[in-house]
Amino acid sequence: MDDRLIPAAIEYIRGLFEGNSGGHDYGHSMRVFRLAMQIAGEEECDRTVVALAALLHDADDHKLFNTKDNANARTFMEGHGVPAGTIDRVCEAIDSVSFSKNGLNKPGTVEGMIVQDADRLDAIGAVGIARTFAYGGEHGRSLGSSIDHFHEKLLRLKDGMNTATARKMAESRHAFMVEFLNRYENETDGTGK
Numbered sequence: 001m002d003d004r005l006i007p008a009a010i011e012y013i014r015g016l017f018e019g020n021s022g023g024h025d026y027g028h029s030m031r032v033f034r035l036a037m038q039i040a041g042e043e044e045c046d047r048t049v050v051a052l053a054a055l056l057h058d059a060d061d062h063k064l065f066n067t068k069d070n071a072n073a074r075t076f077m078e079g080h081g082v083p084a085g086t087i088d089r090v091c092e093a094i095d096s097v098s099f100s101k102n103g104l105n106k107p108g109t110v111e112g113m114i115v116q117d118a119d120r121l122d123a124i125g126a127v128g129i130a131r132t133f134a135y136g137g138e139h140g141r142s143l144g145s146s147i148d149h150f151h152e153k154l155l156r157l158k159d160g161m162n163t164a165t166a167r168k169m170a171e172s173r174h175a176f177m178v179e180f181l182n183r184y185e186n187e188t189d190g191t192g193k
């Protein structure tokens, strides 16, 4: 792999998400990238595909960009000489992570599984708590309805992790959310809803 490729991808997403805040932004993409590489270190996989898919996984997010067929990700990779076969595998991984494209189905490749795990790890723990309230505020939701989101979705993510490495990493993040919810309930006595 050309070692200028990953720094170039980081610069690309920095520009792409400029001005965005909240859930899907540059910070999220970078955290997913770091988590994915941490998991990839423990799994048999193509690290280039994992790195590119992690960095570019929200580059064509339909809530932010009006693109088709991962056009942003593809254009970036084509412009940086990534082989066509690799581009396809990166896009396959990205699609398998996307809830709107793949629903709750498990990704079909280990690279997709790793990026999905990293994306989900970033949805739980301290960062997950911060993102949930940031998103809730952006969408005019009450604190109570953000709290519901923990019970409906975030507390379930730990058991759905694909890789053993991510499952282990999820433990302390999960425990911290449970502790947070207990305290929240104690402090509000349910009146926060």
Ligand code: NI
Pocket: 024, 028, 032, 057, 058, 119
């Ligand atoms: Ni994401």
